Amino acid sequence: MALLNFKRRETQSAGLVDGHVEAFLENYSIEVMPRTAEKVADFRALLPEGTRVYIAHIDGTPIEDMVATARRLAADGFPVMPHFPARIIQDAKTLENWIAMYQGEAGVDQALLLAGGVAKPHGDFDSSMQLMETGLFDKAGFKRLHVAGHPEGNRDIDPKGGMANVEAALRWKQAFSTRTDAQMAIATQFAFEADPIIKWANALKAAGIDLPIHIGIAGPAKLQTLIKFAIACGVGPSLKVLQKRARDVSKLLLPFEPVDIISELAAHKAANPDFNITNVHFFPLGGIKTNATWAIENGGASGRPANADGKAGS
DSSP: OHHHHHHHHHHHTTSTHHHHHHHHTTTOEEEEOHHHHTTOSOGGGTSOTTOEEEEOOOTTOOHHHHHHHHHHHHHTTOOEEEEEEGGGOOOHHHHHHHHHHHHHHHOOOEEEEEOOSOSSOSSSOOSHHHHHHTOHHHHTTOSEEEEEEOTTOOTTTOTTSOSHHHHHHHHHHHHHHTTOSSEEEEEEEEOSOHHHHHHHHHHHHHTTOOOOEEEEEEOSBOHHHHHHHHHHTTOOTTHHHHHHHHTOTTTTTSOBOSHHHHHHHHHHHHHOTTOSEEEEEEEOTTOHHHHHHHHHHHSGGGGOOSSTTOOOOO
């Protein structure tokens, strides 16, 4: 806890940036998996009221486990946004069944649509666009659909590390947003530098892609953990931020926190109110409790849990 407090004092010394961080973290979201959610005794003791909780669907996780996690979170009053990874969904009938299960058992009316982390599709779907084209989410009356964004590119779409195909996909999704009643936004992969993110967001806006961006941020974690996940998830050039820190023996064993990137993005947002990054989405790679505690200690009212007097598991 001493390290968190030190970082907070360090941030406050920069003047108004602490207030900017509080504003920037308002309505943040967080991602869980069934197995990580099981470790939390009471989400209300960790998360602000109304926090959107994404449920990541890893290949091999039974849909029943996903729905049970959604049901628990919804019962605690949290809006739930499950992942629908196209490449692990067998066919339209399976997709329709998943939607019906989520709605019937947990009242879910929002989803993150993405290709998914497997190289070879299990069935009929290869991309999130194909999921949208089924019309099943509109038919079910989903109120919100999020799609994936990649500030540093996506090698599944652009194998050589370019951005052309990624941008083309987002243009398609931008056009689709005009054909659906659901609110749409871009939820991104995490990165570790603010400047490239700002340039990417501005370039999208200049290209006519004005979907709100929920920027992915890796929560506090051991440096080795972040490097492992960053490589596995295809994080691009900003990985050098972690690699540079790893060369400093004095910092190697200290947890890495998203102080710099959030402070810089928050300051930019405060100076540019029309900036199209509207929300923060946390990947709690060091644990849900660790991430939520960081938000509580650095986010002011924006991090205050629904049950401020409660106690939660790790």
